[in-house]
Amino acid sequence: MSDEPHTMNRRQLIRHSAWFGAAVGLAVVGGEVISHVAGTADAARSASRPTLRFAQVSDSHIGFLGKANPNVAGSFNQAIESINNLGYTPDFVIHTGDLTHLATPGQFDQVKQMMTGLRTPHVFTVPGEHDSIDDGGQKYRSAFGAGARGDGWYSFDIAGVHVIALVNTLNLKKLGHLGVDQLDFVAKDVAALPSDTPIIVFSHIPLFAMYPDWGWGTDDAAQVLSYLRRFSSVTCLNGHVHQVFSKTEGNVTFHSGTTTAYPLPHPGDGPAPKPVTLPAGKLHDALGIREVSYTRGQSTLALKEKVLQ
Amino acid sequence: MPARPWAARAVLVGLMVVAGCSSHQSATTTPSVTFGSAATTPGMPGMSGMAPMPNMPAGTTAATAGPAAPVSGNAVSIDNFAFAPATLTVPAGSTVTWTNKDEEPHTVVANDGSFHSPGMGSQATFSYTFTKPGTFEYVCSIHPYMHATVVVTQ
Amino acid sequence: MILIRLAMAAALTVTGISHAYLYVHGYQHIPTIGTAFVVQASASFALALLIVIGGPPWLQWAAAALAGGALGAFVLSRTVGLFGFSEQGWQPSPHAAISVVAELVVVGLWAVYVIGHRRARAPQT
Numbered sequence: 001m002s003d004e005p006h007t008m009n010r011r012q013l014i015r016h017s018a019w020f021g022a023a024v025g026l027a028v029v030g031g032e033v034i035s036h037v038a039g040t041a042d043a044a045r046s047a048s049r050p051t052l053r054f055a056q057v058s059d060s061h062i063g064f065l066g067k068a069n070p071n072v073a074g075s076f077n078q079a080i081e082s083i084n085n086l087g088y089t090p091d092f093v094i095h096t097g098d099l100t101h102l103a104t105p106g107q108f109d110q111v112k113q114m115m116t117g118l119r120t121p122h123v124f125t126v127p128g129e130h131d132s133i134d135d136g137g138q139k140y141r142s143a144f145g146a147g148a149r150g151d152g153w154y155s156f157d158i159a160g161v162h163v164i165a166l167v168n169t170l171n172l173k174k175l176g177h178l179g180v181d182q183l184d185f186v187a188k189d190v191a192a193l194p195s196d197t198p199i200i201v202f203s204h205i206p207l208f209a210m211y212p213d214w215g216w217g218t219d220d221a222a223q224v225l226s227y228l229r230r231f232s233s234v235t236c237l238n239g240h241v242h243q244v245f246s247k248t249e250g251n252v253t254f255h256s257g258t259t260t261a262y263p264l265p266h267p268g269d270g271p272a273p274k275p276v277t278l279p280a281g282k283l284h285d286a287l288g289i290r291e292v293s294y295t296r297g298q299s300t301l302a303l304k305e306k307v308l309q
Numbered sequence: 310m311p312a313r314p315w316a317a318r319a320v321l322v323g324l325m326v327v328a329g330c331s332s333h334q335s336a337t338t339t340p341s342v343t344f345g346s347a348a349t350t351p352g353m354p355g356m357s358g359m360a361p362m363p364n365m366p367a368g369t370t371a372a373t374a375g376p377a378a379p380v381s382g383n384a385v386s387i388d389n390f391a392f393a394p395a396t397l398t399v400p401a402g403s404t405v406t407w408t409n410k411d412e413e414p415h416t417v418v419a420n421d422g423s424f425h426s427p428g429m430g431s432q433a434t435f436s437y438t439f440t441k442p443g444t445f446e447y448v449c450s451i452h453p454y455m456h457a458t459v460v461v462t463q
Numbered sequence: 464m465i466l467i468r469l470a471m472a473a474a475l476t477v478t479g480i481s482h483a484y485l486y487v488h489g490y491q492h493i494p495t496i497g498t499a500f501v502v503q504a505s506a507s508f509a510l511a512l513l514i515v516i517g518g519p520p521w522l523q524w525a526a527a528a529l530a531g532g533a534l535g536a537f538v539l540s541r542t543v544g545l546f547g548f549s550e551q552g553w554q555p556s557p558h559a560a561i562s563v564v565a566e567l568v569v570v571g572l573w574a575v576y577v578i579g580h581r582r583a584r585a586p587q588t
Contacts (some may be wrong), residue, residue, distance in 0.1 A: 017517045023509050023525070024491055030505030038487040038501075052340055066412050091340055102414055102428055116367065122342055124352035129451045133416065135430035147344065147351035154351040159340030165351070172453035173420070215454035247547035250554070256384065272390030273452070274413055300492045 021228045040110060050293035052089045052159040055083045055090040055120070058239030059259035061130065063101035068275035069283060073115070076114060078308050079260040079289050084119045086291060091118045091158060096239035096257060097169065097204030098128030108143040127152055128204040128240060128258050129169040136169055152308045155189050162193055166203040170220050171185035176205030176218035185222065187227050198233040198294060202300070207238045208247055211267035216241055225252060233299040237292070244305055255303060258288045284308045316359040384408065385457070387415050392457035401461050404438040467576050472511040474568040475526055478533065479507030481562035494544040503533055527573035530566040537563060551583065
């Protein structure tokens with residue numbers, strides 16, 4: 001058979017279009033079926049309630065005065081109200097740092113008072129670099145460091161999940177830094193845990209290299225992650241970057257959360273990570289809190305970002 | 310290769326659906342927290358029903374825009390999250406003054422620990438007298454990717 | 464050839480099932496990758512069905528492209544990462560290995576089909 005010029009008459013075009021349409025149609029139907037099965041499986045697994053559900057709030061920067069948000073206390077209050085109106089009581093709330101903007105005693109007082117309004121059994125915090133200006137974190141520890149070790153790190157167990165709270169905002173050279181004492185703590189802390197224990201890690205600065213040029217990374221994170229390599233489910237939640245961002249590396253998933261104060265630019269979008277003033281009315285779209293739930297049997301945590309209204 | 314792909318596929322899809330629906334969740338109680346070896350409980354308790362604090366008054370900031378001012382002698386300006394000049398050379402005995410032209414707070418912290426400014430707000434200054442010659446690298450402890458050097462000559 | 468079409472459909476079904484299973488069991492929560500998985504699975508099933516019931520040859524090309532794309536995405540996820548997602552080795556096993564083998568079969572069968580078709584059309588020299 002010789003090669004014929006590749007033209008099509010109208011009948012052939014209709015025929016090919018029909019097959020193409022069938023392919024697309026079937027794919028869409030198939031997709032719906034699979035999604036439905038996935039949703040049913042998910043719902044069946046969390047029939048009564050998830051094994052653990054909590055809220056993350058971050059970077060309230062109480063004391064900030066700037067065009068980007070002239071009322072950070074107001075927006076933090078809104079975030080607290082948002083958490084109190086989730087429709088369920090979170091098992092705990094975690095504030096991933098930069099509670100204050102300038103680490104003054106007045107600002108620590110104010111943010112602590114505000115957080116007592118959270119309707120939840122436990123409120124946990126980790127310090128941001130703004131919380132340790134001038135004193136290496138002493139005022140932060142007086143306000144929030146009860147029960148913590150070293151510069152403010154600690155761990156606890158809840159619903160079979162092991163939670164580790166890390167401080168990587170002291171003794172900074174260019175990136176976040178954990179330090180040998182803290183690394184020792186983590187190594188010993190997880191040594192006896194079975195590998196199927198789900199692990200959640202909180203820190204202020206990302207434990208992954210989100211954008212090192214702006215200090216968005218931790219210089220000795222590789223060490224601490226090596227202690228967690230054997231676990232089947234490891235989730236790291238952080239703040240600092242004032243935007244939502246996720247990354248999965250093998251068994252570890254990193255989720256950066258957004259702020260309740262003011263947005264920062266996306267990595268590389270401008271000369272520096274300085275507060276971004278959005279057009280009027282757009283600020284609250286960039287602020288928010290996050291709901292996190294874990295259900296036994298699933299290795300990934302389910303996250304739901306909630307924008308401030 | 311299955312001789313009857315239809316049947317095989319139907320069976321496999323059926324198996325998939327069954328697998329998906331099989332596991333069930335049975336916990337109904339609120340989980341409690343156990344703290345490891347800490348003497349006191351970490352974190353703080355939340356409570357219900359406290360009235361929120363009154364809002365903080367809005368402040369105004371005098372933002373300085375424009376290029377960094379030309380540097381004369383012993384001055385370093387902190388502008389746009391950068392130290393200018395990145396390297397400042399002064400004779401021993403000089404006093405160097407840093408001025409924060411940004412809205413954001415910054416600090417000036419020597420890598421070798423020889424000087425450590427308090428938190429500097431907008432327009433705040435910090436001065437340090439370099440008595441001994443040497444090369445002094447420093448960073449902002451809040452934004453440590455910001456770094457510069459002071460070179461002190463004889 | 465009917466045999467090649469059946470084999471391709473079977474391989475497509477296998478890779479579709481692997482991706483669908485993983486989607487149902489957790490990958491649905493992973494941003495972008497989760498969606499990609501359900502798209503891959505549904506497209507695989509759709510193409511498998513249409514190839515079996517005797518659709519035009521371009522369906523086989525589409526299947527090869529889909530399988531090739533899935534293979535490429537797999538390689539990316541083990542090396543530089545894909546949409547912020549990366550994994551090690553052959554995790555999750557055995558689904559990853561099964562899927563890769565099925566996709567290689569699809570691409571291989573398509574190559575056989577194309578070569579066979581070319582030989583049938585080219586004059587003997």
